[in-house]
Amino acid sequence: MVSECSESYENAGLYPALILFTFIKPYMADPVYTVSSEVDRNRAILKAYATTVNYRKVVDFESIFSSQPRYTLKLDAVPSYANDWRGRAEQCKEVLQKLAGVNPNPHKCPVTGADYWKYIKSPVIPFEQSFPPDVVFEFSGEDFEASEEEQQPAQRTVGVQTDYRENETQTDPYSPEYVLHPGTGPSELLQLASLTWGHGLPAGLAEVEMIERMRAKQVWEASLPPMHDLSQLDKRRRMMVEMEAKEWAFREEEIQKLHDARLAVLMDLRLQGNEAENEAAYNRLTQIYAARLREKDLKLEKIHKVYMRCKASNCVDGTFLLNKIEEEAVETKEKRLRLLIKKEKPPPAAVTPTVETPPEEDEQTEFAVICLQKLLRGRRTQYEMFQGKENNQELIRELRKLHTLQSEEQELNKAEKKHIMTLKEKRDEQMNKALQEEACQAAVVGQTLTQLFDSLSKELVLLQEERRIHAFTLMAERERRKREAEESGRRQLEERRRREGDEIFRQIVQVHQESVDMYLEDIILGYVERVADEQSREEIRRKAEQLNDVAYALEKSRRRLCQSWCTAFLSLKLRRLTSEKEVRFYKLM
Incomplete structure (x- = not known):
């Protein structure tokens, strides 16, 4: 394959040379040359364009020539403006086909053959019986007999559909006012007057249980000892404590039931939320999986098409002759492991802990202690039985005498029993008196303790x-001091800022x-100097004239000349x- 497809390249403008598979432009030499992406392809093209040597294809032997116009020899390279990568065009074509809803490979249905029946349809013609023109059929007499009129009832029940439903028109029933006679309590029906429609009515299981508890409480209140009986105050107090404990237990049970019901509702809601989340996640994963499957099928179909097209072509992948990848792999293997992690x-x-086995002497001691405990428990039970027998000796004796004594002895026993009953009554009276005294003392002490408490x-x-x-006062004082400190700090800050501003x-x-002052001083000094200069010039001019006169006069008298000079200088x-004093005065102003 390689020998048949050998090619030579002629250097344009230089001298002919035979170069075997110098892949400066592999995308031109190999018809099935592929890269990983369009970026790699553009990089290879730029690398090929960067070379200074241009090549063109020249055929070595005549077997490659073809007389067919479609397979004529092409010596020109691919122009620089041509983009022969069909991947983006195929992607655009697929997107347009999906948007337009066009199937690129529709199933062709031939008109002839097995699909011929799809193109044939019998006409819709109504079925009509054809009779000869001289045939007339006889009609039955039942069709022309007059039917008797049906007897309509005088009254009829007609259903009427209203605009309101029954639950919308339902109102609370009227409850008349009632007055209880003094000394009488409310009846059982009046005690249920708090139940209204929608709040206890119609009665359910809870309302029935509440009525039963109310009846039981009425029976219990009737069985309570009276308040004026001081001898039964302890019994009344004990019964009330027991009833209060029962009510608290019932209330705790009701609260626990409500808590369990709420917990069950929360668990149901949580399970429903988890199920909804799981279902949404499953649907999302199913959609993603289906989309990935579709993408995989499309990619496999494309790869299969490209593979079949490459297989049909009689060529060899030029990258098989490249040793660069192998050399890089060898160099990589021989390099030092930089990412080696210990x-x-x-x-x-x-070590799993172990328990030491106790010695046999300790086990025997433990068994002896257990046996001793069993003996002590049995002795205790025996002593309790003996003590109970001794405490109930009189009852046992009476039961024995009941079956063994004769009539005389029974009379004596009756007398003795009567004496015993009288003694018991006296003892009971004494105990009642003592209990009454204790109750009075307890009442007085309770009242005193109540007042004290x-x-x-x-x-x-x-x-x-x-x-x-x-x-509160401490907090207010602390807040006041804090505010005063803040206010004093703000005041000091304001005063400091005011002093700084001043x-x-x-x-x-x-x-x-x-x-x-400097500006005025400069102006005044300039003005004074100018005035002084002018005055001095004029004075000099005037003095010159005077000096001329004086010179003429001094010639006559030297004394007069000296006097005039001294006068001029002074x-x-x-x-x-005088001018300096005036300048100082202006500066002070």
Whole structure:
């Protein structure tokens, strides 16, 4: 295959040379050359364009030539503006076909053959019987007999559909007012007056249980000892404590039932939420799996088409002759392992603890202790039986005498029994008196303790209120001090800022004043110098004239000349001092 497909390339513009599979442009030399992506293909094209040598294909032998116009020899390379990668065009074509709803490979149904019946349809013609024109059929007389009119009833029940439903028109039933006679309690029906429609009515199992509990409580209240009987106060208190314990137990049971019901509802809601989440996750995973399967099928179909097309072509993949990949793999193998990570061995597992087997002497001692405990329990049970027999000796004796004594002895026994009953009655009376005294004492003590506890509780409440008020005052005082500190801090900060502002303003005013003073001083000094210069010039001119006159006069008298010179010098000095005083006065202003 390689020898038959050998090719030579002629260097354009240089000298002919035979080059076997120099893959500068492998996408041109290999018709089935593929890369991983379009980016790699563009990179290979740029690498090929970067070379300075241009090549063109030249056939070595004549067996490749063909006379067919479709397989003529093409010497020109692929132009630079041509994009011969059909992957993006195929993707665009598939997207357009999906959007248009067109199947690229529809099933062709031939008109002839097995699908011929699909193109044939019998006409829809109504069935009509054809009779000869001289045939007339006889009609039955029943069709022309007059039917008797049906007797309509005088009254009829007609259903009417209203605009309202029954539950919308249902209202609470009218309950008339009632008055209880003094001394009589409410009846059982009046005790159920709190039940209304939708709140207890119609009655269910809970309402029936509530009525039963109410009846049982009425029976229990009727069985209570009266309040004025001081001898049965303990019994009444005990019965009330037992009833209160029963009511608390019933209430706890009701709360537990409500808690269990709410817990069951929450568990059902949680299970429903979990089921909904699982179902949504399963549907989502199913959709993703179906989409991945469709993508896999499409990719497999494309790969199969490309594979069949490559298999049909008589060529060899030029990458088989490349040794670059193998050399890189060998170099990679020979390199040092940079990512080598040492795996530390896990610490050894802890030793399983063991229990030492007790010696036989300890086991025997333990068995002896157990046997001794059994003997002590039996002796205790025997002693309890003996003590019960001794405590009930009189009853046992009476039971024995009941069957063995004769009539005389029975009379004696009756007398003795009567004496015993009288003694018992006296003892009961004494016990009742003692109980009454104890009850009175307990009532007095209870009343005293009640007053004492009431006063103590009030004192405790007052003390708690005082402590709470004291705590409030402390908190208010602390808040006040905190606010005062914050206010003093803010005041100091404001005062410091005000002083800073005043100092800044004073310095700015001072700078402005100094600037004005310097400006005025410069103006005054310039004006004074100019005026002094003018005056001096004029004075000099005038003095020159005077000097000329004086010179003429001095020629006559030297004394007069000296006096005039001294006078001139002194006048100039005085004027200069006067001008300096005026300048200082302007500066002070």
